[in-house]
Amino acid sequence: MRQVIKKLLHLPASFPDITIHLPHRAGGLGALELARVAAECQLKAFARLQRLNSSTIDAVLEGSLMDCRGALGDSLGVPHAISGAEEVFAAVDGARKEHWRQWKARYSNSSLFAFEGDRLGNRWLRPGAGHMGDGDKIKSLRLRTNLFPTRTLSNKHAADPRARLCRRCGQKEETASTYSRSVHLSRPRVARVTIT
Structure with a gap:
């Protein structure tokens, strides 16, 4: 099957039975898991054979x-x-929707940027975020503290001296202490934006 x-789908026979994405705008079917689609087709074929009411x-x-039908089910x-x-059809459709819901829930917590809408909360520490690796948790902590590479650190060795000037006052060289202590706050603090 x-x-x-x-x-x-005009794929080579050696193509792996994994989840692939065929874009809708290119005439594809969206996300498709070949092994699951094959199992659904086989299950529907078994049900059709049962409906024939033939003794043989x-x-x-x-x-x-x-x-085999029990294992597929x-x-x-x-x-x-x-x-x-x-x-x-209704049972297969419901099972497919539940499968993709679980698949999305599993992978939505798998990266650091899954929590970009909740920058100040600790939702990523809860048990539902169990799919985050230790490295992602460390990066999340760094994003919420001053340990993350900021503009100060990235422009430290910039050739253009103006790139090292403070974003607020534009007069002194920007450092962590200058930015947080000595510069008068002329506008509200800018929220850090995560680029995905």
Whole structure:
């Protein structure tokens, strides 16, 4: 079944069974997980065979293929007892939506920038953010403190002396102490923006 899907999408047979993205504007289907689509097609084919009500097909299904259908149903999260076309379609569609919801929830917390809308909170420390690695947690801490490479550090060795001047007063060379202590606050503090 996977090879048939690859033929339909004009992909080589050696293409891996992973999640791929085919853009809608290029006539694609969006995010597509080949292994899951193949399993859904097989499950729908089994349900269609069950609806034929043929004694020969029922004997073959009961004999060797029912275990395969059960494994497909378990992997997709679809009940075993249903065989009606509308029921199977609704169950597969619901299982697909739940799968992508879990997939998005898993990967939405996987990087430092997932919490860019919550710069001052500690939401990234909660158990729901368990997919963040230790390096990302360290970077999150640095973003909330003065340890992150700021304009002061990045322009320290700039050839143009004007690049090292303070953003607020434009007179002294900008350092952490100048920026935080001695320069008069002429406008409100600028929020740090995370570029993704």
